[in-house]
Each structure stands twice: as C-alpha cells, then as structure tokens.
Amino acid sequence: MKNNIKKLFSTIIVFLMAVALVMPVGASDKVDPKDNPEIDVTKTTGSITMKKKGSQFSVYKVLDATAKAGQNVFTYSKNSAFESFFGNEAYGNFTIEKIAELPNELNIRNEDGTITDPIKETVKLTIPLQKFIEDNGVQPVATITCPNDGTAVTVDNLGIGFYLIVETATHSDSASVASKSMLVPLPIIEGNKPDYSWNYNLNITPKDEPVPLDKNIRKQNGEEFELVSSSTNNIGDILEYQVDTAIPHYDDKTDLESIKYIITDTLSVGLDFINQDKLSIVVADFSGNNKTLVKDVDYTIEYNGKTMTINFVYSNIMAYNTLQLRYNVVINENAIVGGGANPNKVELEYTNNPNTGTTSKPWDETKTYTYGIQILKHDVSDENVRLAGAAFELQDEAGKVIAAYEYDKEGKLIVTGDGKVETDKEGLAYFVGLEAGTYYLKETKAPEGYQILDGRATLVIEADLETGDAVYTLNGTVIAETTAIENGGSASKVVVTKFANTKGFNLPKTGGAGTWMFTVGGILIMASMVTVFVKLRKKEN
Numbered sequence: 001m002k003n004n005i006k007k008l009f010s011t012i013i014v015f016l017m018a019v020a021l022v023m024p025v026g027a028s029d030k031v032d033p034k035d036n037p038e039i040d041v042t043k044t045t046g047s048i049t050m051k052k053k054g055s056q057f058s059v060y061k062v063l064d065a066t067a068k069a070g071q072n073v074f075t076y077s078k079n080s081a082f083e084s085f086f087g088n089e090a091y092g093n094f095t096i097e098k099i100a101e102l103p104n105e106l107n108i109r110n111e112d113g114t115i116t117d118p119i120k121e122t123v124k125l126t127i128p129l130q131k132f133i134e135d136n137g138v139q140p141v142a143t144i145t146c147p148n149d150g151t152a153v154t155v156d157n158l159g160i161g162f163y164l165i166v167e168t169a170t171h172s173d174s175a176s177v178a179s180k181s182m183l184v185p186l187p188i189i190e191g192n193k194p195d196y197s198w199n200y201n202l203n204i205t206p207k208d209e210p211v212p213l214d215k216n217i218r219k220q221n222g223e224e225f226e227l228v229s230s231s232t233n234n235i236g237d238i239l240e241y242q243v244d245t246a247i248p249h250y251d252d253k254t255d256l257e258s259i260k261y262i263i264t265d266t267l268s269v270g271l272d273f274i275n276q277d278k279l280s281i282v283v284a285d286f287s288g289n290n291k292t293l294v295k296d297v298d299y300t301i302e303y304n305g306k307t308m309t310i311n312f313v314y315s316n317i318m319a320y321n322t323l324q325l326r327y328n329v330v331i332n333e334n335a336i337v338g339g340g341a342n343p344n345k346v347e348l349e350y351t352n353n354p355n356t357g358t359t360s361k362p363w364d365e366t367k368t369y370t371y372g373i374q375i376l377k378h379d380v381s382d383e384n385v386r387l388a389g390a391a392f393e394l395q396d397e398a399g400k401v402i403a404a405y406e407y408d409k410e411g412k413l414i415v416t417g418d419g420k421v422e423t424d425k426e427g428l429a430y431f432v433g434l435e436a437g438t439y440y441l442k443e444t445k446a447p448e449g450y451q452i453l454d455g456r457a458t459l460v461i462e463a464d465l466e467t468g469d470a471v472y473t474l475n476g477t478v479i480a481e482t483t484a485i486e487n488g489g490s491a492s493k494v495v496v497t498k499f500a501n502t503k504g505f506n507l508p509k510t511g512g513a514g515t516w517m518f519t520v521g522g523i524l525i526m527a528s529m530v531t532v533f534v535k536l537r538k539k540e541n
Helices: 002-009 080-085 096-100 119-136 513-540
Strands: 045-050 055-066 075-078 142-145 153-159 161-170 182-186 188-190 197-199 201-206 213-221 224-228 230-232 238-246 261-267 271-274 280-284 290-292 299-304 307-312 322-331 342-353 358-360 363-369 371-379 382-386 391-395 404-407 413-416 420-422 428-434 437-445 457-463 470-474 482-487 490-501
Touching (some): 045 055, 045 161, 045 182, 055 080, 055 096, 075 096, 080 119, 119 161, 119 182, 142 153, 213 363, 238 261, 238 363, 261 322, 371 482, 420 428
Parallel strands (some): 371 490
Antiparallel strands (some): 055 075, 055 142, 188 197, 213 238, 261 342, 271 322, 371 428
16 A cells, blocks of 8 residues: 555655745846847757756746847747647736746846845746646656756757746655746846846756745635734634645655654634634645545644644645645733734644654744723813713724723723723723724713713724834824733733813702702792882872
C-alpha cells in the first residue's frame, strides 16, 4: 500500500506557492519602453540557466516575440499551445495587454537599491496558467533537471518570447518545498540607464522559502465578505477566521509517516473558541478539485484552554496544493478596550527536509480592537458635584438600542439586558466594548431633582486599524481626556464624556407654607370686601 501511495505521489506536479526568488544577475526595475536599446533582429533565440540543487523545472512558452529592424520593442503574440487560454473566462479572461500590465521580472530592483517582490501581482497570472496547463495537458518546451551537486544547467535555443517556469520536482537531498512559479521575458533588459542592453542569456537561482501562511478575519461587507487582517468589533461579536496556506510536496522516496503538518492557533485572553462543530477545512488543487477534510480521518484536533492544535494526516492531503481553514471565536468580556489589540496568532509547523527531520514554523496573526466611553454626570454649575441615578442608553445609526456592557460594583464587566446604564455615586457610568462607528447617547432618566437632557448626543469613533488608535468626537468636538480601566488582564482605557444637568425649579409644596400664605391672603381680601359692603349699605340707609 505504501509503495502504491509513493508511486501515486511521484506523479503529482508540484505547483507550490512560496514567496521569493533571487534575480538574474544585473536585472533591474521595469524600463520605460522609450529607453529600450535598439533590438538586434538577427538574435531570435536565447538561453535560460537554472541553479538549484536537486530540482527539476518545466519551461512553458506563453507568448512569442518578433521584432523589426530599427525597433526598440518586441511585438508579442499568443503561443499556439496557449491560444485558448486567452479570453477564456475559466482562466481569468486574460489578454496580452493585461499581461503587459503585470510585473514581468522576478524581482524589481528599485533606484535606492532595495528589492520589491512583485509576486502578489504575478500570482494573478501564474495560478491560472498552471490550471490551464493541468486541464489541457500542455507540454513544456524544455525541462531543466539540476543535479544534487548544485551545478547549474542551461537550456539553449529557446525562441524569444515570454515564459512561465515552474518547479515540478525536488529530490531527496534538497529542500523539500518548491519555489514560486516565475514569469520570465526572454530577452530581458539589464544594466543602468543610459547603458541598458538586451540580455538573451538568463541566469536564475531560485531559492526555497517557507510555505505561505495568511490569516484573516472574514468581515461582512454588505451581502459579501472581505478579508481583513484587523477589525473593530463589539464585545459579544462572533468572528470568523480564515487561514490560507499551501501543502508542501516531497520526492517519492519520502517516508510519509514522518512528515509533520500541524496548525496551532492561540487566542488572547479576550477571545474564546466557539461553534467548534462548524470548523471547516478544505484542500484543493490547481485544477479546482477540492475535498472537505473529515475530523479523526484526515486530521485530529485538540483544544487546550486558549490553544487549538490540528494535526493532519499528510498522506490524505498530499495530492492537493492549498488548504483553507475556517473557524469561529467570540470576543469576551475580558477583551482589552480602547486601542490595545486583542491578537490571535496561528502557526504552521511542517517538515522542510524529510532527510534531516527539520521543520519550519511560519506564522501570522490578526488583531481586533474594541472601544469604550466613561460618562461623567455633574451639576451644571459645579463639576465637582457628581450626580448619581442618571440613566443612559446607546443607540446605533438606525436608532436601535444596543446591548450595554458596563462595570458592576466589584468592577466586573457585565451586560445589561435593557441596554441602559446608570451613574453611580461618583457620577460615573460606562459603555465599553464598542466597534468603531456612529452612535447616539440618550438620557432616559435624570438625577433626582434635575431636569432631563433633551435630544441625543452624537458619538463618533474613528479607528486606525494599523495602530488601533481611535479619535472620539461628541457632537462634533474631539474628546481628548481618557481614563484607565482594568480589563483584559492589562490596562485598558476609555474616553471621558461629560454631561451636566440643571436643577429643577424650587416650587412650593402642596399644603406647605406657600399654601398657607395664599389661604391667609384670600381671607383678608374677603374680609376687606365684606367691610366695604357693610359701609355701603349703611350709607344707602
């Protein structure tokens, strides 16, 4: 059985996504076509030299190039083997013009000497090309097999054009992970302006890099989802994480049972795993075939407090190229509030060389931020007179009252079912665990003896997702004052919003001195009227 698996595995074409390449010597940034040197039309072929210990490369010609005397640019046309790739919706509707817009060099050397890796752009083309090759059985125009002694190998007489080079095999005594697929124009311009020249003999030294690992939060955006590395959320929100990575491949002599492929996810104190039964793992190849992995068959999973460990059965996933993991967490009442991150880290441990048993551990993380305010209620004429018993509710932009998280008398964060908070004897109340956005604060009950505030106050929280810092404005005025609160095992902070109340009028009480005064006054007036009436009667008589 084991031999059959190895035999099957040896037929798998490795199109593995890793990260970096070493440039051909003398390569530079993209040259403006007007600065190109004149083309020698007698040169119609070139060579590519590869140097990577124990690796095999397949060379595919995607575009043909032609030139006329006196020109300084080539004219590109579709190679016959890839004719049906272009304009094909299944492969991205690529055109030659669209390809020309992509970085067409292995790395871009900038004027300041730094190197820019254009792979995030080139994968838009390399992955569809790989799928087209698999789907249509396209054969390479050349195969380059590098020996284990590290000697470079050259393939000559390649027609000028635009090539895709894919590492299709690695040998037992080389690093196990294939390098990134390469887009290579032949010839390529080298040198420095104004001494540019056409290089028809490329020397490429690829290197292996860690398997890519990318973790994101699936954030609802209208009816669709977008992937973000950081977000703002409310305490109580459920987050869906998505981890995307690649599956490394090895030669057919590898002992598959010795291969490690383990994902470990570690939550911070403000996050908890939830809905464990909804965890989803899907593997896929470049032809679009996919498989949903089954727990206890394709992998085992273990939860230990804030840590989730998934151990994969490598022989069950080795026929695939990519892996996607999705799972849920909830932001709990211990989340750090006010700019401190609530991080979540994922790590992949995989065997990078089966001969030595060594492993690599790439990792990635997401950050979630949540915010809050302190309400300070005081007398309008004296801020030192703090007012207890004022009740507030927080509304979203639609006017809906949202759940209120606040601190009880012991300082523990709680949620109030009716969404209302009430100021304590220090005149303080809190709304914490809020995502960035626009809110409305409404006083629903005034302190005893004070007038209730009319209308709503507009609270806007604008967050910088790079740093977690936020700007709070209340009725258009930026709030600068903050105060510390203990949350999430470390100091959190909230901004201080101040609200003043005016006392009610000092009206007389029913049955009190005021009533007595009115009563006596009424009697005196009546007595005076009676006296006048009696005197008038006497005069008449």
